[in-house]
Amino acid sequence: MKEAIFKRKTNQREVILDIVRNTKCHPCVDNIYDEAREIMPRISKGTVYRNIKLLSQAGMVLELSIDHNVLRYDGSTHTHGHLLCENCGAVTDIELTSVSELEQQVKQQGYKINNTIVEFYGLCTKCNIKKDNHSN
Ligand SMILES: [Zn+2]
Numbered sequence: 001m002k003e004a005i006f007k008r009k010t011n012q013r014e015v016i017l018d019i020v021r022n023t024k025c026h027p028c029v030d031n032i033y034d035e036a037r038e039i040m041p042r043i044s045k046g047t048v049y050r051n052i053k054l055l056s057q058a059g060m061v062l063e064l065s066i067d068h069n070v071l072r073y074d075g076s077t078h079t080h081g082h083l084l085c086e087n088c089g090a091v092t093d094i095e096l097t098s099v100s101e102l103e104q105q106v107k108q109q110g111y112k113i114n115n116t117i118v119e120f121y122g123l124c125t126k127c128n129i130k131k132d133n134h135s136n
């Protein structure tokens with residue numbers, strides 16, 4: 001039994017999936033690599049890169065291109081929006097209730113949707129509060 005757990009823990013792809021699922025920060029490959037190395041010191045960045053691509057092709061993680069400098073990964077695969085903070089660079093989740101209404105409008109015009117991406121650019125809640133404090 002112990003052996004089975006150990007074997008599962010050392011499965012590189014599962015460790016990588018766990019890392020992405022257990023954070024809300026939408027990490028890039030470098031961030032995932034840093035965390036994976038703490039669990040599996042001998043893992044290479046190439047392995048992380050290969051596995052995250054496979055997980056994204058399998059639909060188990062989302063690959064986000066909202067940050068134009070680097071691809072970031074998301075363990076939440078339900079339809080939700082993202083906001084890139086133009087001040088601190090954080091990518092945060094935005095839960096939306098009306099995406100299906102928008103999709104309905106697109107379908108009514110005869111299109112088929114394979115993937116919906118909702119991206120916002122602005123200030124995260126923390127930076128927005130700071131900005132308000134400064135202007136007062
Ligand atoms: Zn911010």
Ligand SMILES: [Zn+2]
Binds near residue numbers: 026074080081092093
């Ligand atoms: Zn997200």
